[in-house]
Amino acid sequence: MNQRIFEGLNVLDFTNNVAGPGAGAMLADYGAEVIKIERPIFGDDTRSWGSSVTESFSWYTWLNRGKKSVTISLTDPEGLAIIEKMVADADVILQAFRPGVMQRFSLDYDSVSKVNPSLVYCSISAFGQTGPKAKKPGYDQMAQAYTGLTDMTGEPDGPPTRVSISIIDHSTAINAFGSICAALYHREKTGEGQHIDVSLVGTAFSMNDLFEEVAEGAASGISIKPTRTGRLSSYPGAGTYKGKGNQYCEIAANNQKLWGLLCQAMERPDLITDPRSDSDLSRMDNASLLHNTIEDWVASFDDINVALEKLDKLGVPSIKVNSVGDLVTDEHLLARGAITDIPAPTSMQARGVKTIRARGPWHVLSKTPLQMRKAPDLGEHNVEVLAQYGLSVEEIGTLQEKWNKSR
Secondary structure: OOOOOOOOOEEEEOOOOOHHHHHHHHHHHOOOEEEEEEOOOOOOHHHHOOEOOOOEOHHHHHHOOOEEEEEOOOOOHHHHHHHHHHHHHOOEEEEOOOOOHHHHOOOOHHHHHHHOOOOEEEEEEOOOOOOOOOOOOOOHHHHHHHOOOOOOOOOOOOOOOOOOOOHHHHHHHHHHHHHHHHHHHHHHHHOOOEEEEEEHHHHHHHOOOOHHHHHHHHHOOOOOOOOOOOOOOOOOOEEEEEOHHHOEEEEEOOOHHHHHHHHHHOOOOHHHHOOOOOOHHHHHHOHHHHHHHHHHHHOOOOOHHHHHHHHHHHOOOEEEOOOHHHHOOOHHHHHHOOEEEEEOOHHHHHOOOOEEEEEOOOOOOOOOOOOOOOOOOOOOOHHHHHHHHOOOHHHHHHHHHHHHHHO
16 A cells, blocks of 8 residues: 555544544544543543444544544643653644633643644634634534524424534534645645634534525525525425335435426426426425425335436436435445445454444545554553653553542
């Protein structure tokens, strides 16, 4: 295999839960040495988000693949002294504490950049490092709620609904990774490090693609309430439709041409010229009627795939709504390598579990492909890493014993 892009890059990962660890895992996929600093005894919160069925901690093992785990107490001066040495060697720091916490340990960007001016330092938080809500704690669901995404999700007459997966956490991880890559490129050209401020709210707000339409209306004195069933400018040509046997599909006839092809598939050419459906605006005004028309057509087939085949032949974007269980054996995802087997953590391998089926690389690079490696057990690399900073095996053991007792 060719040398990986970030081979030789040293990353200190102080993050917890999903967004920060996800960004660190992506750096590890590209070959960086990512040292995860964890709390003694407990480690990352996701170590306890396990499955009683599989006896594995799937959240942790995927979000922290390819890293090394070192347990250090930040509240102990001896622990901080070790961290200070590690900071001097780091190329990237990832941290996800609330604003002000790292400053208490003199590990904030202003402090560490004096020691290591070429450092790329990424702070991930709920609301960002500035603004009146900066120090407010928050998780994925708070970001969805605050930025209008929850209000836009759910049944039209039902309550606001959170997207059940951690979509903002994972998107923030990708944003952080991309920002770090950009900062490293800047450093390559200038030698300068910099501070990166990435937030869950910032990510969620950037994904609310209805904002401009609503803001434009407000500027014109028009109050616009987006529909939960689709985009303002494309519903009902784009939406979710129910077929027989509790089958569902997505159809995205997002422009006039596609609307015409959808009408052709339904054998309803009259809807192309009908004044109730001959433009985006007229379709919006008659959304309920047209939605029912499309859904009645979908439901006329015993197997929803028959309807989808008709749409495919005409080039109308459409797809069946899968369950998560459907994805485990999905031929397209398997063919793309989007489903893969990664080595299980050492402790699981000792129980006979050699690999874990997981989401595979979603970036496909022809010359520097990603490599997903196993996640570490808590403190698995204490001796390997801390010995590099002058500690003997006995000293490492003594410190770990002290930190364990202080928890």
